[in-house]
Amino acid sequence: MNPETLIKQPIVALAAIAAALAALSAAAPTLHLAYGGWVLLAVFAAGGIGILLGWQLAEGADQRDALIVILAGAVAMRLALLFGEPYLSTDIYRYIWDGRVQAAGINPYRYMPGAPELAHLRDAAIFPHINRADTAVTIYPPAAQVMFLAITRLGESVLAMKLGLLAFEAATVAALIGLLRRLQQPATRVVAYAWHPLAVCEIAGSGHIDGAMCAVMTGGLLLFFYGRTLLAGVVVTLGALIKPTALLALPVLWRPWDWRLPLVVLLTAALAYVPYLSVGSGVLGYLGGYVEEEGLASGRGFNVLWLMESLTGPVPGAVRVYVAVAAVVMVVLAIAVGFRRDRSPEAAIAGLVWLLAVFFTLASPHYPWYFLALVPLLTIHPSATGWVLTLASPLLYDSAAGTAWPGYDLRVAAFTLATVAALAFDAWRLRCKALSKPLGQTVGETP
Numbered sequence: 001m002n003p004e005t006l007i008k009q010p011i012v013a014l015a016a017i018a019a020a021l022a023a024l025s026a027a028a029p030t031l032h033l034a035y036g037g038w039v040l041l042a043v044f045a046a047g048g049i050g051i052l053l054g055w056q057l058a059e060g061a062d063q064r065d066a067l068i069v070i071l072a073g074a075v076a077m078r079l080a081l082l083f084g085e086p087y088l089s090t091d092i093y094r095y096i097w098d099g100r101v102q103a104a105g106i107n108p109y110r111y112m113p114g115a116p117e118l119a120h121l122r123d124a125a126i127f128p129h130i131n132r133a134d135t136a137v138t139i140y141p142p143a144a145q146v147m148f149l150a151i152t153r154l155g156e157s158v159l160a161m162k163l164g165l166l167a168f169e170a171a172t173v174a175a176l177i178g179l180l181r182r183l184q185q186p187a188t189r190v191v192a193y194a195w196h197p198l199a200v201c202e203i204a205g206s207g208h209i210d211g212a213m214c215a216v217m218t219g220g221l222l223l224f225f226y227g228r229t230l231l232a233g234v235v236v237t238l239g240a241l242i243k244p245t246a247l248l249a250l251p252v253l254w255r256p257w258d259w260r261l262p263l264v265v266l267l268t269a270a271l272a273y274v275p276y277l278s279v280g281s282g283v284l285g286y287l288g289g290y291v292e293e294e295g296l297a298s299g300r301g302f303n304v305l306w307l308m309e310s311l312t313g314p315v316p317g318a319v320r321v322y323v324a325v326a327a328v329v330m331v332v333l334a335i336a337v338g339f340r341r342d343r344s345p346e347a348a349i350a351g352l353v354w355l356l357a358v359f360f361t362l363a364s365p366h367y368p369w370y371f372l373a374l375v376p377l378l379t380i381h382p383s384a385t386g387w388v389l390t391l392a393s394p395l396l397y398d399s400a401a402g403t404a405w406p407g408y409d410l411r412v413a414a415f416t417l418a419t420v421a422a423l424a425f426d427a428w429r430l431r432c433k434a435l436s437k438p439l440g441q442t443v444g445e446t447p
Contacts, residue, residue: 010061011069014054018073018195021050025200026080029087037405040201040394047197048391054195058188066188071173074194078169078204082162088397089369092161092207093129098138098145099152100126108138108145109279126156139285142272143216143241144209162207168215169203175218176379182225183345183380192378198390202369210372213243218376220246221352224253225345233261237268245373248355251334252348302326303364303416310413326362333358349381357385357426361419366412368393384422384429392418 024043031039058066086092098108100121111117113127114134127133140148151164173194177187193199203211216239224232232253239246254261276283300306305322309315337351356374365371371393374386395411406414 010057011065014057014061014066014069015073017050017054017057018069018076021047021195022073022076022080025077025197028201029081029084029205033087037394037397040397041392044197044391044394047195047200048387051192051195054191055189058191059186061188063186063188067177067190070188070191070194074173077195077200078166081200081205082166083159084205085158086206088201089206089208089367090129090131091209092158093126094131094138095140095144095148095161095207095209096126096152096156096158097121097130098140099148099150100156102145102149103152107276107279108148109276109282109285110137112137136289137282137285139287140209141241141244142276142283143238144212144243145276146272147209147212147242158207162204165203165207165209165211168212169199172211172215172218172376175215175222176376178222179218179225179345179380182222185380189379192382193376196375196378196390198368198372198393199375202372206369208369208372210243210245210369213239213246214372214376216242217246217249217373220249221252221349224348229253229255230260230264233264234268237265238272241269241272243373245356245359245370248334248359248373249352251337251355252352254338256339301364301366302362303412304362304420307413307416329362330355330359346381349377353377353381353383353386357383357389357423360389361385361423364416366396368396384425385419388418388422 024046028040028043032043054070058070094113097113101108101111101118104121106118112132112134113122113130121127138145147164151161154160154164173190176190176193180187180189199211202208216235220232220236220239223229223235233250236246236249236253239249250261250265273283296302302319302322305318309318333355337355340347340351353374356377360371360374371389375390378386378390392415395415398408405411
């Protein structure tokens with residue numbers, strides 16, 4: 001076999017995997033609805049295997065050609081779901097509605113969609129699909145509202161909103177390639193994001209704003225690594241005003257005792273809220289109702305606590321103790337990240353991964369798309385917890401339960417146990433690396 005054929009083989013294999021994953025993405029909704037939850041779990045598992053193979057093949061191939069194949073495959077996977085109607089979530093209809101309400105000159109935090117004052121804005125395409133139309137005003141923060149308004153000026157449709165979010169995804173990929181090059185890692189490792197089934201499913205398929213938050217957060221990290229810390233603070237804060245999860249990136253940006261970054265964060269947040277302050281405290285939207293609805297007040301929404309009490313029975317005051325301990329853990333971890341001795345980009349990304357992984361384990365969101373915040377970071381700092389949270393997340397879907405799909409409690413228990421085990425494994429691996437370093441040498445992974 002001649003050398004040219006040997007060089008081309010990895011590219012051919014990479015293209016074959018991309019084509020297979022694109023075909024699987026196209027078939028997934030139909031198969032899921034027909035045969036139930038195990039299908040989607042299998043699709044995610046196949047996506048994980050495809051990423052692993054793609055990662056390995058790309059590093060042994062011509063980098064430019066491999067990157068082209070990876071990006072072409074990513075586009076194909078998203079096109080496969082772009083024109084379909086969302087069936088796992090109806091959140092996208094609220095995004096479109098909020099944009100429409102603002103275009104009519106009405107504060108989106110003022111009325112519930114079902115309020116008589118908004119009757120003239122209702123239609124047959126969007127309004128009937130809005131969740132909590134008669135019980136909740138919007139919950140989405142100001143930067144998200146600005147995004148809704150901007151995208152819906154191009155079209156008040158599911159397709160237009162999805163296209164807007166895919167534009168943010170393109171920005172995420174571009175920022176990740178920039179980060180990888182800054183870290184002197186192969187740009188082809190962007191495959192971990194570009195082909196990840198959670199990103200494909202939840203952005204191209206369901207159109208969740210977490211995709212926009214990922215783009216803004218990743219862009220902020222890129223600015224930070226090029227020394228633009230205050231601008232990065234502004235950008236990351238705007239990301240948090242799309243989805244609050246991005247707040248966890250702020251300790252990564254901060255240097256001990258630097259008062260400028262906190263000031264910039266507060267000013268950015270304050271200015272973002274100004275256009276919506278006509279409703280006063282109503283700018284917090286449905287936040288209080290969401291806390292109750294998700295079982296965070298009762299404690300049922302915290303999976304780790306729920307599992308513990310499943311074994312011990314109800315424990316008086318357990319919710320308060322759990323919340324207090326969880327808060328202390330997150331504050332201590334955030335301080336450790338902010339005060340880290342190793343100021344390298346690698347240590348910064350590792351710190352953010354730990355913040356997100358511990359937060360998701362303790363807070364236990366019940367919706368798979370929340371874990372999208374971890375997907376971009378898998379390209380730079382893969383972790384067992386990150387892979388488990390993102391690839392096993394179909395266990396949280398109730399849609400299209402299907403034959404032999406376990407009950408929700410059993411699925412949540414399995415998901416939580418797998419997450420805790422993965423977090424323990426990552427902690428053990430970090431400790432082993434720390435012990436293997438000579439005394440006084442920093443460890444890149446230490447928060």
